[in-house]
Amino acid sequence: MTVKVAVLGVGMMGANHADQLTNLVAGADVTVINDFDDERANAIADAIPGARVVSDPFDAIVAEDVDAVVIATPGPVHEKQVLACLEAGKPVLCEKPLTTDVESSLEIVKAEAALGKQLIQIGFMRRFDDEYMKLRALVESGELGAPIMLHLAHRNPAVPDHFDSAMIVKDCLVHEVDCARFLLGEEIKSVHILKPRPNSNARDGLQDPQFAIFEMESGRMVDAEAFVTTGIAYEVRSEAIFERGSAQIGLDVNLVRKSAPGIWGGTVTPGFKERFGRAYHDQLQRWVNAVKSGDETGNYVDGPRAWDGYAAAAVCDAGVRSLTTSTRVEVDMVDRASIPGA
Ligand code: ISE
Known part of the structure; x- marks a missing residue:
């Protein structure tokens, strides 16, 4: 199985993730690119065979050709996007911060725990x-x-x-x-x-x-x-x-x-790209592997979890x-x- 990934937010970090998923990580295809700046989204999608731009992040999350989501958008929009991933039952690798305040981070921890599945990984790449x-x-x-x-x-x-x-x-x-x-x-x-x-x-x-x-x-x-x-x-x-x-x-x-x-x-x-480039790659590869085996284990995460995002916020x-x-x-x-x- 190839994991079809939507990348939300293609500034420096998101563009780097999209590039590594396409060219270095095994078992993943970037199918959807989203950014508040459509022009930037188009420029990134044009360089990825088979990728299309979806302008609304929530449409991108629920899209049929998306199995899992990378969130690299600005922190203030993470909360709604992560919750939408939980609602759609899709694994998500979310760049820090999980959310911008402690209370909403805790709500997300609780929402994921209530699902009985581990769907949220936080991008603490070190x-x-x-x-x-x-x-x-x-x-x-x-x-x-x-x-x-x-x-x-x-x-x-x-x-x-x-x-x-x-x-x-x-x-x-x-x-x-x-x-x-x-x-x-x-x-x-x-x-x-x-x-x-x-x-x-x-x-x-x-x-x-x-x-x-x-x-x-x-x-x-x-x-x-x-x-x-x-x-x-x-x-x-x-x-x-x-x-x-x-x-x-x-x-x-x-x-x-x-x-x-x-x-x-x-x-x-x-x-930080030079210092931790390899770590970013390994983070993505292990996440893709975990997403692939998640249906059998109920665990779509291999790394820091929502709890770690909450603890960092606190x-x-x-x-x-x-x-x-x-x-x-x-x-x-x-x-x-x-x-x-x-
Ligand atoms: C940046 O946002 C990062 O996440 C880098 O890893 C960090 O070292 C840098 O200081 C931050 O601004």
Whole structure:
């Protein structure tokens, strides 16, 4: 079976997904393209044999030639689109955020759980990166003892002018939130965002960098730096400190070279597509495979689920409150066990 996919939203991310599904991922055909900008949709569809443009996203979701949906539209329209996928019983890979507020994310978790099928996957692609998977496996193996702390760094060379301080939390730090939860396998209990002296390259009023402290349920601690106006490149690094050692990732791809005459140096990936291109691909391939076998298993997901989208929203909400109040803020989340199937 070939999975027929509709891609909603073909800005940079959606166009990348459509391209990978068409040219690199096995077992999928992009049949429908949708975008609020028809011209952009047509330009993408023209390059994909057999793809057509459907102007209304809800028509695209229910279309007969669509088995599954990729949502890469702006965050504010995700809620209705994801709910429409649930209503149509179609698997969906939704880029972050699941929705733009905590309450609606929770409603989606509940709606999916009530269906008794796992249909929603969230595009936290780092979980598919080889190095992140290895670090997670190291934690699980117990080889270096229990993990105690994580040091995380997320640096972007620049951000668009509309980026404000809260967006640094919701759009960038959100990845570190998911990494902390993924690597340590537990929820975040509280967030405190510290505000270093702003970078002189940051636009007036933009709190950049930000330095977040996550306290995990078990008492482990994570520090996460988000710095989005470095002017240099895309640097994402993680270090785990265990009882009997430590391990670091993000250095191999950010190539460090040593050579004669005794100098060392290297290159850093310019953007997230270069840094996580392989992870985006593997995420899509595993999702397509899960969609194919879903009718037998009732599980159309292989990766982060709606719950992970909800947890990220709850932590980021606490993060934004911490940013404005300059205090440590407890994360307000329901107990997962209270929603069977979540
Ligand atoms: C962007 O939206 C992403 O999702 C990238 O992965 C992230 O690193 C970047 O900071 C965000 O703006």
